[in-house]
Amino acid sequence: MLIEALSVFPDMFETVISTSIVGRARRAGIFDFRAHDLRDWTHDRHRSVDDEPYGGGQGMLMKAEPLIEAIESIGAHGPRPHVVFFTPCGERFSQHGAERLAARERILFVCGRYEGIDERALAWGDECISIGDYVLTGGELAAMVVTDAIVRLLPGALGDEQSAREESFSAGRLGGLLEYPQYTRPASFRGMDVPDVLLSGDHARVAAWRRASALERTCRCRPDLVDGADLTDQERTRANE
Numbered sequence: 001m002l003i004e005a006l007s008v009f010p011d012m013f014e015t016v017i018s019t020s021i022v023g024r025a026r027r028a029g030i031f032d033f034r035a036h037d038l039r040d041w042t043h044d045r046h047r048s049v050d051d052e053p054y055g056g057g058q059g060m061l062m063k064a065e066p067l068i069e070a071i072e073s074i075g076a077h078g079p080r081p082h083v084v085f086f087t088p089c090g091e092r093f094s095q096h097g098a099e100r101l102a103a104r105e106r107i108l109f110v111c112g113r114y115e116g117i118d119e120r121a122l123a124w125g126d127e128c129i130s131i132g133d134y135v136l137t138g139g140e141l142a143a144m145v146v147t148d149a150i151v152r153l154l155p156g157a158l159g160d161e162q163s164a165r166e167e168s169f170s171a172g173r174l175g176g177l178l179e180y181p182q183y184t185r186p187a188s189f190r191g192m193d194v195p196d197v198l199l200s201g202d203h204a205r206v207a208a209w210r211r212a213s214a215l216e217r218t219c220r221c222r223p224d225l226v227d228g229a230d231l232t233d234q235e236r237t238r239a240n241e
């Protein structure tokens with residue numbers, strides 16, 4: 001997979017793309033990443049990428065021409081990229097969205113800055129993504145969040161193929177519940193003890209405790225997820241108490 005970013009701050013991506021699991025996956029050839037400087041597609045002396053909004057109002061907008069020229073010229077070689085605009089007006093990103101994007105051969109992330117993007121440029125995109133209900137100064141961090149979520153799903157990116165599937169939000173073993181609480185050594189620390197059941201060696205009891213804990217935690221922290229979770233009748237009853 002090839003992931004590219006179009007940005008006025010192309011250097012922002014370097015650390016994320018070369019560190020830890022994402023960095024290892026890149027060095028292993030599981031994906032490649034290229035950042036493009038939007039100013040390379042400007043033609044004026046000041047290399048301007050923004051201008052004032054028609055109709056008035058505060059702040060500056062990203063101009064359509066450099067964006068469109070850049071998208072066309074980046075896409076002119078190789079497979080057609082799936083073009084994603086990052087803007088707070090996009091559809092909210094989710095694990096399902098990560099799974100969808102992870103199946104693409106080539107993705108171009110277009111990172112918005114300033115107060116917004118000239119609406120006409122959006123026609124050159126396949127979708128708009130927001131990473132949540134808060135406002136960032138630009139789409140670069142959002143693009144890195146999405147890159148991280150995608151890369152760890154690519155075959156071979158994680159040491160253990162299972163680990164991408166069994167955690168929070170995946171449709172796997174936990175059926176859309178949050179992950180259960182976990183502990184490692186020591187068993188006792190500053191008066192805080194690991195639950196006895198986890199030390200019991202009784203795998204069925206451990207599994208039952210984890211399932212009940214995942215349900216309890218989901219009810220407490222993310223009640224919005226409970227409706228869509230895959231629960232037994234008994235769990236559904238308990239969740240509604």
Ligand code: 6GU
Nearest residue numbers: 086087130131132136142
């Ligand atoms: Cl994609 N961009 C900006 N500027 N702010 C955001 C966002 C994106 N997603 C959430 N907030």
